Amino acid sequence: MENDGFIVIEGIHKNPNNIDTLDESSKIVHGPYNKKKASELAKTLNQKNIDNFYHRAWVVNKDIQTDNICEECKKEDASVKQNLIMHSYKICNSCNLAKTIFPL
Ligand SMILES: [Zn+2]
Structure with a gap:
């Protein structure tokens, strides 16, 4: 279901501004929900x-869970998930930087 693609992940982070620093042992996953419900729960x-x-707690598109592949260079990188959450671009940090310097 298109409207049911969101999960909420909560837990303890080393850096609470970076979902990748989440301590796996403290991780709790809720959902999936629709976006509104997920946002409210978070x-x-x-x-x-x-x-x-x-x-x-973070609202995460559940497709992100299994996929860290950059759409530009097709390489897997942990920064792809972070950039998708922060900027809605499925892109790794090095491509993001290249794009900033050489806009398409
Ligand atoms: Zn890339």
């Missing part, structure tokens, strides 16, 4: 854990 979880700086 917000609730973040508010509930507001005292813990390292705890964070």
Whole structure:
């Protein structure tokens, strides 16, 4: 279902601004939900854990879970997932940089 493609991942992070630093042993996955429900749940979880700086919940398109392949260079890179969440581009950091310098 197109509308059911979102999961919420919560857990403890080394860097709460980077989902890739999530501690796997603390990871809890909720869903899948539609985007609205997922956003609401993530917000609730973040508010509930507001005292813990390292705890964070993310809304993630569940397709991202299995795929870290950059659309530009077709290489697998951990930064692809992060860039997709942050900027909605399925791209690795090196291609992202190249694109910034040489726009298409
Ligand atoms: Zn790339």
